[in-house]
Amino acid sequence: MHNNLLTEIKDRILYITINRAAKLNALNKDTLAELNMVVKQFYTDENAGVAIITGDGPKAFVAGADISEFSSFSIVEGQQLASDGHSNVFNLIENCPKPIIAAINGFALGGGLELAMACHLRVASDNAKLGLPEVTLGLIPGYGGTQRLTQLVGKAKALELILTADMITADEAKSLGLVNHVTTYDALIAKCEELAGKMLNKAPLALKSALTAVNSFYSKDKNGYSVEIEEFGKLFGTEDFKEGTQAFLEKRKANFTGR
Known part of the structure; x- marks a missing residue:
């Protein structure tokens, strides 16, 4: 309480x-x-x-x-x-x-x-x-x-x-x-x-990566472009990426799990 x-x-x-x-x-x-x-x-x-x-x-x-x-x-x-x-x-x-x-x-x-x-x-x-x-x-x-x-x-x-x-x-x-x-x-x-x-409705890990990348623009000790590249690449290893692309190709709604 x-x-x-x-x-x-x-x-x-x-x-x-x-x-x-x-x-x-x-x-x-x-x-x-x-x-x-x-x-x-x-x-x-x-x-x-x-x-x-x-x-x-x-x-x-x-x-x-x-x-x-x-x-x-x-x-x-x-x-x-x-x-x-x-x-x-x-x-x-x-x-x-x-x-x-x-x-x-x-x-x-x-x-x-x-x-x-x-x-x-x-x-x-x-x-x-x-x-x-x-x-x-x-x-x-x-x-x-x-x-x-x-x-x-x-x-x-x-x-x-x-x-x-x-x-x-x-x-x-x-x-x-x-x-x-x-x-x-x-x-x-x-x-x-x-x-x-x-x-x-969107992939939770993608939202997290987007927040990280955008915030990095305002950080003096980070290169935002490098952070974007790193976060973009990391998402290729997620189940949500596989589900999102599969759903797109199969013309159905994606079911994201945050993994």
Whole structure:
């Protein structure tokens, strides 16, 4: 049982709901620890192939980090806070071998937007507001926001949003490439499930290789083309490759097993 998260697996989709609506689902230390545990389990859980992360209630996906927990931190404690967040949650999500979709159901601010950006796809409801307001606290984004926002929207727009602390609407976020789709609030989870369903029909090991190859583009110590070649070649040794090509030749639907 988790105190701050609700989790459920249905039709091979893991639903993760941050369950702190009274606090606008702010990320405190305990919530981050629970996210770490749940995402780690998802890595190897054979019952789930795609995850959807959302926030409880109509107001917020995650309205930020819990400021009361770190307002008195020293330099060393601040650096440790960021470092732990990177390795235990945000990088863990980004490097997950299975797709994770953020269902942004309201405010995604600060650590909340950073959480959404660590996910592989983002779908926002039309009432969502997104932003990185850290400079208003005398800080900068510390959970990967300066890097991932720049990757997603480009340097000039990322700097504008970070330096002004402006919030943007879901439609603006979509036009920038920050979110993949915008829906009504009521259709949000259904849209995420539609995307998840498309992925669940595909070969799991191929999805894993695709995530690895695309992520390698942003890694300074990797050559993305080399990673792509290696991952492409590895898949020729899988049963799913044999099944996929056989199904194509026999004009039938492939039955992938993840082997």
